[in-house]
Amino acid sequence: MKKTIFTLSLILMLVLSSTTVFAQSNEIIVAIDSERVEFTEESGHPFVDENSRTLVPFRKALESYGATVDWNNDERIAIAEKDDIKVEVPIDQSYILINGEQKATDTQAKIVNGRTYLPIRAVIEAFGSSVEWDAALKTVVITTTPVDAKAIFTEANNKSIDWKNYDADVKVDISLDVPDAAGSVQTMNMKMNMYMTLFVNPMKAKINADMLVNIAGQEMSQPFMNMYMTIDENGMNQYMSMDNNGTYTWIKQTIANEMFGDLLKYDEEAIEKNKEIAEKYTKDVKYFGKYKDEDRTLLRLEYTMSGEIYKDMLGESLENMPAPTNEQEEATYEALKALVDGNFGDTKYVAYIDEETKEIVKYEMDLGDMIQLMMGSMTDLLGEMPQEVSDMLKSMRATMVMEVLNVNQAEDFEIPEEALNAPEMSEYLEQLAQEAAAEETAEEETTEETETEE
Numbered sequence: 001m002k003k004t005i006f007t008l009s010l011i012l013m014l015v016l017s018s019t020t021v022f023a024q025s026n027e028i029i030v031a032i033d034s035e036r037v038e039f040t041e042e043s044g045h046p047f048v049d050e051n052s053r054t055l056v057p058f059r060k061a062l063e064s065y066g067a068t069v070d071w072n073n074d075e076r077i078a079i080a081e082k083d084d085i086k087v088e089v090p091i092d093q094s095y096i097l098i099n100g101e102q103k104a105t106d107t108q109a110k111i112v113n114g115r116t117y118l119p120i121r122a123v124i125e126a127f128g129s130s131v132e133w134d135a136a137l138k139t140v141v142i143t144t145t146p147v148d149a150k151a152i153f154t155e156a157n158n159k160s161i162d163w164k165n166y167d168a169d170v171k172v173d174i175s176l177d178v179p180d181a182a183g184s185v186q187t188m189n190m191k192m193n194m195y196m197t198l199f200v201n202p203m204k205a206k207i208n209a210d211m212l213v214n215i216a217g218q219e220m221s222q223p224f225m226n227m228y229m230t231i232d233e234n235g236m237n238q239y240m241s242m243d244n245n246g247t248y249t250w251i252k253q254t255i256a257n258e259m260f261g262d263l264l265k266y267d268e269e270a271i272e273k274n275k276e277i278a279e280k281y282t283k284d285v286k287y288f289g290k291y292k293d294e295d296r297t298l299l300r301l302e303y304t305m306s307g308e309i310y311k312d313m314l315g316e317s318l319e320n321m322p323a324p325t326n327e328q329e330e331a332t333y334e335a336l337k338a339l340v341d342g343n344f345g346d347t348k349y350v351a352y353i354d355e356e357t358k359e360i361v362k363y364e365m366d367l368g369d370m371i372q373l374m375m376g377s378m379t380d381l382l383g384e385m386p387q388e389v390s391d392m393l394k395s396m397r398a399t400m401v402m403e404v405l406n407v408n409q410a411e412d413f414e415i416p417e418e419a420l421n422a423p424e425m426s427e428y429l430e431q432l433a434q435e436a437a438a439e440e441t442a443e444e445e446t447t448e449e450t451e452t453e454e
Contacts (some may be wrong), residue, residue: 226240
């Protein structure tokens with residue numbers, strides 16, 4: 001139990017340290033330099049063809065792009081011209097012509113209900129513009145002027161590594177398939193709201209969370225957890241107050257291990273190393289355009305973080321870690337080793353960057369695959385899970401939106417006395433075990449008395 005809680009705490013820290021709205025709609029949007037093209041019933045609407053490629057109404061899209069269009073009825077060829085480039089798109093053919101030169105395409109232009117639809121990527125790229133597909137927002141992002149997405153993200157991410165403190169408003173949506181007492185599977189939806197304050201030197205965090213649970217149409221809302229965490233050169237301390245049948249009791253876990261101080265150093269050398277590691281393992285950065293957010297303009301970027309980053313971040317420290325001398329140090333070592341040895345794969349994130357300040361202001365991510373990979377890689381540490389628990393995890397869908405607030409202006413906090421003076425988790429778990437044993441003994445005595453009377 002202690003090991004599980006500690007490991008999940010590490011996972012939470014990693015998720016929050018590298019942390020999106022995944023709007024779902026059936027409508028496909030085309031945006032040219034962040035300006036949305038307005039399609040109508042008359043112009044036709046974009047759709048995805050049998051090759052999983054986006055086809056868009058030829059005339060509306062290309063005229064919005066600034067090209068002149070024509071139609072060769074005899075040859076059944078759509079024609080677009082701009083800046084001395086002529087693109088010809090034959091109907092039902094797997095190629096286009098760029099200034100007379102043939103180029104293969106992975107899908108074909110079509111005529112549907114009397115309207116011509118073209119493979120948007122092939123045609124727009126023929127004019128020298130970039131095309132990206134924002135799957136979460138179902139948007140074709142066309143950019144006419146080159147944008148160095150990797151440079152924009154790296155600058156913003158480096159700024160975030162320099163943050164001294166900040167608040168984070170985190171919203172997590174989770175759904176699980178849960179078997180009921182009769183064996184029927186019910187979908188349980190959970191909405192968790194977390195407000196976190198984090199200081200990085202020395203590291204300390206305050207987290208308040210509540211949860212709305214909906215299962216079989218029944219809703220239940222309740223405070224879920226209050227938590228404090230401190231990490232310094234002496235080790236890590238966690239203080240948790242969780243709901244226990246309406247009673248909130250503080251417990252703490254102290255892990256005296258100087259390794260945490262080494263892992264989370266905040267000197268100039270460590271900061272520069274973190275920047276280098278982040279840039280090294282960040283790949284496939286894509287620019288998804290600009291979005292208005294009240295009085296500011298946000299740049300939306302998607303990036304992929306390699307799971308190999310944990311090996312680089314923690315591997316050297318793990319190698320230099322002295323042999324564990326007690327149960328806590330053993331738990332620390334095993335948890336970190338699981339992270340280093342784990343197969344976490346690549347994880348996609350979305351970051352919103354303030355165009356004016358060049359600061360990251362919001363993250364979005366799909367948590368489901370990431371959590372399953374982490375939990376799967378830690379099977380040796382956590383032990384084999386019951387089959388029903390494993391099935392629930394496999395069915396999990398989860399997304400997170402993390403909004404960053406009050407950068408370098410977060411309000412400082414003190415850990416309350418009742419948390420500092422709380423019993424250690426080992427003592428608390430031992431007490432629960434004793435109470436459970438006492439209840440079991442009492443039930444057995446009651447059963448024996450009833451049988452004697454009969």
